[in-house]
Amino acid sequence: xxxxxxxxGLRGRIDQWFLSRRPPSDRLELTQRNVxxxxxxxxxxxxxTVLVLLVASINYxxxxxxxxxxxxxxxxxxxxxxxxxxxxxxxxxxxxxxxxFAHAAAVFRVTLHNVRRSTRFGIGMAxxxxxxxxxxxxxxxxxxxxxxxxxxxxxxxxxxxxxTAETRFPLGTFRVWTVWRPAASLLVYPAPEAHPxxxxxxxxxxxxxxxAVARARAAGEYDGIRxxxxxxxxxxxxxxxxxxxxxxxxxxxxxxxxQQAQREELWLDAQAAALPNEEARLSRLCAWxxxxxxxxxxxxxRVAGRSVAPAQGEAHKRQCLEVLATx
Amino acid sequence: MLxxxxxxxxxxxxxxxxxxxxTLFLLGVIALIVLPQVSNLPWWCLxxxxxxxxxxxxxxxxxxxxxxxxxxxxxxxxxxxATLATHRTLLGRDAGVAMVVALLALKTLELRARRxxxxxxxxxxxxxxxxxxxxxxxxxxxxxLLALLGLLTALVNAHMPVGRPPLMQAARxxxxxxxxxxxxxxxxxxxxxxxxxxxxxxxxxMTGRSGLSGTMRVGAIAQLALDNGIAARVKFDGAVPARNTxxxxxxxxxxxxxxxxxxxxxxxRALPADLEVRGPPVRYQMTLEASQRPWLITLDVTPQAxxxxxxxxxxxxxxxxxxxxxxxxxxxxxxxxxxxxRSGPTQRxxxxxxYLALPPGGNPRTVAWAxxxxxxxxxxAGGTPALVRAAMRHLRTGGYEYTLEPGVxxxxxxxxxxxxxxxxxxxxxxxxxxxxxxxxxxPARIVTGYQGGELNGVDGYWVxxxxxxxxxxxxxxxxxxxxxxxxxxxxxxxxxxxxxxLAPEPGVFAGAFDAMSPTLTQNLRAAxxxxxxxxxxxxxxxxxxxxxxxLKKIGFSAPSMQDLITVLLGLVIAVSLGGALWxxxxxxxxxxxxxxxxxxxxxxxxxxxxxxxATPPREMxxxxxxxxxxxxxxxxxxxxxxxxxxxxRSAPLALSALRAEFTRLAWPR
Numbered sequence: 001x002x003x004x005x006x007x008x009g010l011r012g013r014i015d016q017w018f019l020s021r022r023p024p025s026d027r028l029e030l031t032q033r034n035v036x037x038x039x040x041x042x043x044x045x046x047x048x049t050v051l052v053l054l055v056a057s058i059n060y061x062x063x064x065x066x067x068x069x070x071x072x073x074x075x076x077x078x079x080x081x082x083x084x085x086x087x088x089x090x091x092x093x094x095x096x097x098x099x100x101f102a103h104a105a106a107v108f109r110v111t112l113h114n115v116r117r118s119t120r121f122g123i124g125m126a127x128x129x130x131x132x133x134x135x136x137x138x139x140x141x142x143x144x145x146x147x148x149x150x151x152x153x154x155x156x157x158x159x160x161x162x163x164t165a166e167t168r169f170p171l172g173t174f175r176v177w178t179v180w181r182p183a184a185s186l187l188v189y190p191a192p193e194a195h196p197x198x199x200x201x202x203x204x205x206x207x208x209x210x211x212a213v214a215r216a217r218a219a220g221e222y223d224g225i226r227x228x229x230x231x232x233x234x235x236x237x238x239x240x241x242x243x244x245x246x247x248x249x250x251x252x253x254x255x256x257x258x259q260q261a262q263r264e265e266l267w268l269d270a271q272a273a274a275l276p277n278e279e280a281r282l283s284r285l286c287a288w289x290x291x292x293x294x295x296x297x298x299x300x301x302r303v304a305g306r307s308v309a310p311a312q313g314e315a316h317k318r319q320c321l322e323v324l325a326t327x
Numbered sequence: 328m329l330x331x332x333x334x335x336x337x338x339x340x341x342x343x344x345x346x347x348x349x350t351l352f353l354l355g356v357i358a359l360i361v362l363p364q365v366s367n368l369p370w371w372c373l374x375x376x377x378x379x380x381x382x383x384x385x386x387x388x389x390x391x392x393x394x395x396x397x398x399x400x401x402x403x404x405x406x407x408x409a410t411l412a413t414h415r416t417l418l419g420r421d422a423g424v425a426m427v428v429a430l431l432a433l434k435t436l437e438l439r440a441r442r443x444x445x446x447x448x449x450x451x452x453x454x455x456x457x458x459x460x461x462x463x464x465x466x467x468x469x470x471x472l473l474a475l476l477g478l479l480t481a482l483v484n485a486h487m488p489v490g491r492p493p494l495m496q497a498a499r500x501x502x503x504x505x506x507x508x509x510x511x512x513x514x515x516x517x518x519x520x521x522x523x524x525x526x527x528x529x530x531x532x533m534t535g536r537s538g539l540s541g542t543m544r545v546g547a548i549a550q551l552a553l554d555n556g557i558a559a560r561v562k563f564d565g566a567v568p569a570r571n572t573x574x575x576x577x578x579x580x581x582x583x584x585x586x587x588x589x590x591x592x593x594x595x596r597a598l599p600a601d602l603e604v605r606g607p608p609v610r611y612q613m614t615l616e617a618s619q620r621p622w623l624i625t626l627d628v629t630p631q632a633x634x635x636x637x638x639x640x641x642x643x644x645x646x647x648x649x650x651x652x653x654x655x656x657x658x659x660x661x662x663x664x665x666x667x668x669r670s671g672p673t674q675r676x677x678x679x680x681x682y683l684a685l686p687p688g689g690n691p692r693t694v695a696w697a698x699x700x701x702x703x704x705x706x707x708a709g710g711t712p713a714l715v716r717a718a719m720r721h722l723r724t725g726g727y728e729y730t731l732e733p734g735v736x737x738x739x740x741x742x743x744x745x746x747x748x749x750x751x752x753x754x755x756x757x758x759x760x761x762x763x764x765x766x767x768x769x770p771a772r773i774v775t776g777y778q779g780g781e782l783n784g785v786d787g788y789w790v791x792x793x794x795x796x797x798x799x800x801x802x803x804x805x806x807x808x809x810x811x812x813x814x815x816x817x818x819x820x821x822x823x824x825x826x827x828x829l830a831p832e833p834g835v836f837a838g839a840f841d842a843m844s845p846t847l848t849q850n851l852r853a854a855x856x857x858x859x860x861x862x863x864x865x866x867x868x869x870x871x872x873x874x875x876x877x878l879k880k881i882g883f884s885a886p887s888m889q890d891l892i893t894v895l896l897g898l899v900i901a902v903s904l905g906g907a908l909w910x911x912x913x914x915x916x917x918x919x920x921x922x923x924x925x926x927x928x929x930x931x932x933x934x935x936x937x938x939x940x941a942t943p944p945r946e947m948x949x950x951x952x953x954x955x956x957x958x959x960x961x962x963x964x965x966x967x968x969x970x971x972x973x974x975x976r977s978a979p980l981a982l983s984a985l986r987a988e989f990t991r992l993a994w995p996r
Contacts, residue, residue: 042441052453053452056456061521063867063869067468122487122489170500
């Protein structure tokens, strides 16, 4: 999230002012107003070439040389317009991004719409300043999706970083670009710790005996079967029934149902993480949440004065991660 | 040469990986650029270019890695060494051409980064221009147009980073760019002021063209190429003298070995110049192009040394002004000449014998004919003037022809001219004439120089071109001294006095189609000549004078260079203003949805429902419903869909579909 860093120096301030002029929106139509164009190094080189050709034509009085020079200059001038028109009139639409883990490669999905009757070639998109370009052609009167790679750095709920679209088509002599501030915000979870210690021990639920449950789980006592729920560990799936269902033409899976009544509760607590640094603690909690979710056990979360009651499943996991991201 | 042309090999084109295909295409374009100048390149350059291109093509086909840095360094060293060995410099024109071609080929071995590719393209544009040093014919122009399209195609293709787009797609776009760029080219070509070279052009490799050289080898040139390069520019102080007096004197040739005319041995006894001038002087300023020769060309005759600061001048007995140094740069000087003059000894002096010498045994028929003429009673009575008149009459009436393609002459050039071929250009005619005079016992010599010229309307300069180079004769008459005689004027009156030139006859198609149909050959040749002539007239000879004529046609009474620039700037401003207005219009109209809504609003007003600018489609639909009930259902539905097209979260309906529906929709009235 480089863009949220405080602006430094004059350049940074100009940049900030430039960005602030663009109203944030998840849909951007490119017009004369928001498409910019500057010559590239190759463009300056072409200019130098044309000048040398012109001098040679003058000095050797070559009328055909004049023709070549002027045709080249004319083509380059037309190329400039084609270059600008490659972006002008393009519509970009951002699919609201899913939450991501910090420091893990992720993508934004943008759809480019082209109402023109001809293809727009060689359009690159990237998070502004990242240098990781995704190149695409947008077909005539069609649209195409682009996945823009990015690397979220800090957890939390952030504004989307500004995106940029660029093209050097057709001659490479001009860089045509635009800057887009999407309105969507992006939720970044903490980065899960790479090698977390095992889950903390469960806390007994007040007023319930504990030993029997642990034994029952270890011995694999199950109450029955139920429909598969997202997030069920693989070992709970009844594969024999699944195979039969597949033969009958259905994709439904069934899971073994464990005893609902738990006598011991797993609480993932910031204090149990036993690390001095808060971000490191959150990283460990994040890893634990993912681990507990994989194991298919109920877990609760207590962090920074907020707590999530023990439960399991996808929605619960998301809720926990959101708490970790925003606390 | 290279035979790898990817466009001609669809069998490969379909299967090759993109990198290989693009590389082969670029190599093909480079080969196309180099091919037309093959005959003008040194052999090592050809071998190097062909070898490197073929090697690179092989590497591309086999997807092998490019050679290492040392290969390139070694080949570059070879190039520089060979250029130095061939041309003794790296800077001259021919050396530059060889270097550009070799570098272009070498650079293909380094096609990695985008920058490398760009360098290839720009070197390619230079290499295209170098073709024009040797030929500006229509065919060269077409080949280079093709090459330019090829380079643009490769450039466009290089900027299509996704997938493996067909080359035709890039080619179409390159063609479109060239087509749209053509008006710009035309405007610039027509209006860009034709100015003099910014600095002295190196005059290397001007041999084989018309011009002055100090010797004259008769009959050795089968076909004289007229060089339209400028030899000198003259600014006359007053009016331009009559064209038929505009003889600009160059070296005088008096020593003949049967084949070649040279200047007299400098140690030979010189005749006194003995110059007398009459009439008013002609004052002018002369700007001589670098000629690498020591002569200062002046109007015949110039008694006083031209005022050329910093240059030591002396006048030869032949009345030619010679500097101690060759003219290596543009040289400007003032001179004062007299078109009426008398020079040379009035009495027969021994030194005149040098001007009677002929190689023994040469041109026997001419010698015999000279004896015959001498014995003619009219000549006996009238002396030398009568002899000259008789010879000139014979030239006029004897069926002699002026041509730039006389073919190669044998040993007895004068005999061949007088009796066999009866065709040639000024040097054949002047040489044969002087041989005849000498054989008849009249001292005679050849003067080379320039005759005529043309007025440049822009700056009022009189322009003398290399194609105005001329050779005439001077015969000595008792009591008169040297008298100028221009035998070419008797053969081709157009050659002297007007600026009409004999166009060289192209023999390109001659004979090839003769077997098929003589008329077809004739028609084809006529058509080809017509096309070539238009090309020469409109493209190659498009000069300052023509630019000003054009300005006159569009209403400038006294056009000048400034006017050209004014028109060019005016055009640029007009186009820019047009563009700006179009942009403004587009900006005000750019939202197609609003435009469509505006049209719908107009329909509602037609139906008598007054709606404001800010009325949303939903309200418009409601008011239609109130007014027309079920009749308006279709229109209301369309308005609602127009609204959802703009504001709904789901995938938007195509606006073009709604627009198409709008035109079909029956609006209630």
